[in-house]
Amino acid sequence: MTTTDWLEELQAERPRLGRASTAGRVADVLRTRITEGHLAPGTRLSEEDIGAALGVSRNTLREAFRLLGHERLLVHEFNRGVFVRKLTVDDVRDLYQLRRILECGAARRAAERLASDPSYADRWATLVEPARAAAEEGQAAAEEGRWVDVGTANMHFHQAIAALAESPRVAEAMGHLLAELRLVFHVMAAPQAFHEAYLPDNRRILGMLEARDLAGAEAAMATYLDAAESQLVEAYSAG
Amino acid sequence: MTTTDWLEELQAERPRLGRASTAGRVADVLRTRITEGHLAPGTRLSEEDIGAALGVSRNTLREAFRLLGHERLLVHEFNRGVFVRKLTVDDVRDLYQLRRILECGAARRAAERLASDPSYADRWATLVEPARAAAEEGQAAAEEGRWVDVGTANMHFHQAIAALAESPRVAEAMGHLLAELRLVFHVMAAPQAFHEAYLPDNRRILGMLEARDLAGAEAAMATYLDAAESQLVEAYSAG
DNA sequence: ATTGACGAATTGTTCAACAATCCCTCACTC
DNA sequence: GAGTGAGGGATTGTTGAACAATTCGTCAAT
DSSP: OOOHHHHHHHTTGGOOOOOOOOOHHHHHHHHHHHHHSSTTEEEEEEHHHHHHHHHHOOHHHHHHHHHHHHTTTTEEETTTEEEEEEOOHHHHHHHHHHHHIIIIIEEEEEHHHHHHHHHHHHHHHHHHHHHHHHHHHHHHHHTOOOHHHHHHHHHHHHHHGGGGGOOOHHHEEEEEHHHHHHHHHHHHTTTHHHHHTTTHHHHHHHHHHHHTOOOHHHHHHHHHHHHHHHHHHHHHHHE | OOOHHHHHHHHHHHHSSTTTTHHHHHHHHHHHHTTTTTSOOOOOEEEHHHHHHTTTHHHHHHHHHHHHHHHSSSSEETTTEEEOOOOOOHHHHHHHHHHIIIIIIIHHHHHHHHHHHHHHTTTHHHHHHHHHHHHHHHHHHTTTTTHHHHHHHHHHHHHHHHGGOOOOOHHHHEEEHHHHHHHHHHHSHHHHHHHHHHHHHHHHHHHHHHHHHHHHHHHHHHHHHHHHHHHHHHHHOOO
């Protein structure tokens, strides 16, 4: 795909810019464009071209770039421009290190509160509900062959696990983390098979959550994360 | 020392070179101004006034505002301006929730790697070194009555614990978290006594780290965080 | 006391200009 | 032929001004 190709496609997204902050909306457009893989990692984003394509000024566009830079989707090199983030193998390892701490930590905190906080225990069914919904959505998407949806459902599942901590900051960190991970998935050869392989794991983890076996769920997630990381690292250093 | 060693060391110096962005420097100035308590939470930051005071244009200043907004030191209200973040009691609780997950998680990961990764175990002394330095600095500052330094040393200590995970993303998250926490400390009546009270805890935790008793350190930190949170929440709802 | 209109002040956004920097090309030297 | 400098074009960094959009305080009217 050439440069002018996706610039024309960007122009098609232009009507979506109708409300709230212009810079924020521009960031939204570019974010989905990046996380959905239409912008290859390493691509340089020209201020002039994109500004013209989206019909916003350079200043506003630069604000949007800063937003996405802080989400680590873009890297900003001084006097050279912004580029779609290209993750290294070390980045992949670091992302999984953080996932372990965040997801297992959320499970551990949930276990503690289940034991000590009755009001938290009472809400447990509704807290696990998003995880169940994500797992079932992944299952349904796989059966119907909607492979991209399998991937997003998988991410929703793990976001739901992080949400057990009931912490806005944990949720936001997890969101940014998963957005970065999408950059990794897009350079894989067969992301479909990758995500589908972990559906049974998710179902098993979900079962433990609903049975309030948080220790089991934490252990299962640890092995799941180890496996996913090594598989991803291997695929990444190959390609 | 081989050639590649030199090159790797040079790469570490790289951030010092690209530090020429005006917006970045403006953000630095405002950040220290905020975290050191010279700007009270809730204060509105006028684009015109601050731009004139610092001698930068509104556009550049707005870029700096965006940076600090993403670090949660400023809040941006559309069409109203930016304000120094005013944290609620819920924010304090959430901050400590995240601290528990990050710090205890880092300790737990360190324990796992100490058991499974010989090269990590070999480096353990140098990994703990920053924590020791921070603890001793806090001790010295307290004896000489330099109370603000006691606070920053305390933060360095916990940053050092998070750094045991050897994860850039964990370190950055911890940095932002502690910067936010400084906003809380400044509204306290007697931050000196608050920080000084936890010096013995830090020494005790440090001892466990050096003895490679990570389980003990994790437990001690959990109780430390619980105590600090409840003390802070109490002081916060009072004032 | 409440409402609503008016106006001043501030932010949101764009535009144009210039300085600083990067990157490519092309001679030039050895 | 490889390496080294010297232009020169293109892009980013930053500024200042301008105008639209919005907020907020004021004040008159009810």
